[in-house]
Amino acid sequence: MNLVVNGKNTDISDSMTVTELLAKEDVKMPQMVSVELNGQILKRSEFETTRLKDDDKVEFLYYMGGGTCL
Amino acid sequence: MKADTLAIHGGFAGDSGSGASAVPICQTVSYAHNTAQALADAFAGRSPGYIYTRIANPTTTALESRLTELEDGIGCVATSSGMAAVASAVMALVKAGDEIIAAAGIFGGTVSLFENTLRRFGVVTNFVDAADTSNLQDALNEKTKLIFIETIGNPRMDVPDIPAIAELAHKAGIPLVVDNTVTTPVVFRPGKFGADIVVHSTSKFINGHGTAIGGAIIDAGNYNWREGPFDQIRKLSQKVGQLAFLWYLRNVIYRDLGGCPAPMNSFLMLQGLETLPPRMAKHCENAERLAQFLQSHPNVSWVNYPGLKTSEFHDRVIKLFTGRAGGLLTFGLGDKEKAFEFIDSLRLGKNLANLGDAKTLVLHPASTIFGEFDAHELGSMGVTPDMVRVSVGIEDFEDIKADFEQAIERAFKEKK
Numbered sequence: 001m002n003l004v005v006n007g008k009n010t011d012i013s014d015s016m017t018v019t020e021l022l023a024k025e026d027v028k029m030p031q032m033v034s035v036e037l038n039g040q041i042l043k044r045s046e047f048e049t050t051r052l053k054d055d056d057k058v059e060f061l062y063y064m065g066g067g068t069c070l
Numbered sequence: 071m072k073a074d075t076l077a078i079h080g081g082f083a084g085d086s087g088s089g090a091s092a093v094p095i096c097q098t099v100s101y102a103h104n105t106a107q108a109l110a111d112a113f114a115g116r117s118p119g120y121i122y123t124r125i126a127n128p129t130t131t132a133l134e135s136r137l138t139e140l141e142d143g144i145g146c147v148a149t150s151s152g153m154a155a156v157a158s159a160v161m162a163l164v165k166a167g168d169e170i171i172a173a174a175g176i177f178g179g180t181v182s183l184f185e186n187t188l189r190r191f192g193v194v195t196n197f198v199d200a201a202d203t204s205n206l207q208d209a210l211n212e213k214t215k216l217i218f219i220e221t222i223g224n225p226r227m228d229v230p231d232i233p234a235i236a237e238l239a240h241k242a243g244i245p246l247v248v249d250n251t252v253t254t255p256v257v258f259r260p261g262k263f264g265a266d267i268v269v270h271s272t273s274k275f276i277n278g279h280g281t282a283i284g285g286a287i288i289d290a291g292n293y294n295w296r297e298g299p300f301d302q303i304r305k306l307s308q309k310v311g312q313l314a315f316l317w318y319l320r321n322v323i324y325r326d327l328g329g330c331p332a333p334m335n336s337f338l339m340l341q342g343l344e345t346l347p348p349r350m351a352k353h354c355e356n357a358e359r360l361a362q363f364l365q366s367h368p369n370v371s372w373v374n375y376p377g378l379k380t381s382e383f384h385d386r387v388i389k390l391f392t393g394r395a396g397g398l399l400t401f402g403l404g405d406k407e408k409a410f411e412f413i414d415s416l417r418l419g420k421n422l423a424n425l426g427d428a429k430t431l432v433l434h435p436a437s438t439i440f441g442e443f444d445a446h447e448l449g450s451m452g453v454t455p456d457m458v459r460v461s462v463g464i465e466d467f468e469d470i471k472a473d474f475e476q477a478i479e480r481a482f483k484e485k486k
Contacts, residue, residue, distance in 0.1 A: 061315040062118040
């Protein structure tokens with residue numbers, strides 16, 4: 001099935017949870033990442049229970065630093 | 071996970087490098103990156119990474135993560151004090167010409183920030199009796215950019231109808247900011263009842279031992295930042311979605327004002343959080359028993375504790391706080407002289423300007439934290455000359471009661 005992860009099409013063989021996707025994508029600083037699923041920020045407690053579906057749009061976001069993208 | 075577990079394990083699963091089970095204190099100003107490009111990417115926001123402790127620090131990150139989980143929010147920025155939290159959260163939202171509606175019975179420091187400092191920068195605050203939601207409705211106008219309340223007004227001890235005020239704010243398209251210091255997420259999660267931004271003075275119950283000053287701002291995840299009257303945040307939401315408020319907060323207001331916590335203080339807050347649930351249970355229990363004792367005492371003129379069945383706010387305490395009304399109460403002994411005599415006679419209770427410590431603390435608000443306000447202002451904030459504020463500690467209740475009993479007796483003893 002297809003996911004759109006940070007704007008890029010990503011094929012995954014089976015449905016997976018957000019926690020599993022974070023591991024698969026090897027995201028940087030996973031303790032700091034916020035996950036937006038189809039426009040809504042997930043609570044951290046929902047990472048393990050939220051199972052991704054075909055065509056879901058996932059964004060990995062950070063608000064920890066940097067400051068020039070205003 | 072439940073709050074009791076999150077308070078201990080939230081935000082930190084152990085240090086993968088050393089195996090340390092307590093959160094390591096990262097006492098550092100800055101962070102080395104392996105290449106010039108890596109640091110440039112971190113600065114540009116292209117890659118996550120620590121840059122400078124004024125913006126983010128790993129020990130503080132653990133505290134922010136734990137508070138996010140306890141408040142069930144979408145993110146947190148920890149600050150150097152509760153006032154830094156209030157100032158930063160509000161200044162991220164308002165500009166000259168805007169207005170704020172605030173509850174009249176809130177902490178004097180917040181009143182001063184709104185009434186004196188922000189007014190100098192062209193922001194006007196309308197203070198209203200928030201116990202009656204219609205007063206907030208009447209004060210709303212097209213310039214209003216946020217509503218600010220406390221879960222239990224300190225020291226007015228009033229409990230606003232938070233769900234009704236959230237509904238009012240959202241109909242007007244503005245956020246509700248709630249100070250949850252005196253209830254803590256153990257007793258009440260404002261976000262579950264519609265609040266958009268939760269602020270804390272973590273120096274109080276969260277620290278719990280009077281050892282460090284701190285604050286926090288949590289985005290509860292209820293407000294749609296893609297809409298609303300905040301141009302700077304709405305624009306940012308096109309890039310970072312619903313994180314826009316937190317992003318703007320950290321990378322603009324917080325960075326510019328410099329209200330970051332010391333890493334050591336973040337560690338002390340994390341330690342405090344671990345025992346917050348059992349401490350809050352004991353604070354609430356002791357406060358209710360002390361309120362009942364004072365209410366039955368013939369020399370006590372009045373007692374204000376929203377957990378008392380006689381309180382006009384008791385129904386809201388049941389509905390919102392599941393019957394627990396926190397560890398703070400106020401009472402009167404008739405005049406200022408008796409209040410002073412009572413305070414001077416305490417043996418266990420400490421006379422100081424703080425609350426939420428494990429120890430029982432007392433204070434005469436009118437001559438201390440509200441000393442800068444005139445009689446008329448004090449009246450509107452619910453502060454009377456005979457008022458004693460008590461932050462009820464977690465000592466054995468019989469010892470607290472005995473201390474108060476002997477001090478009241480001394481306050482009413484005829485002077486020779």
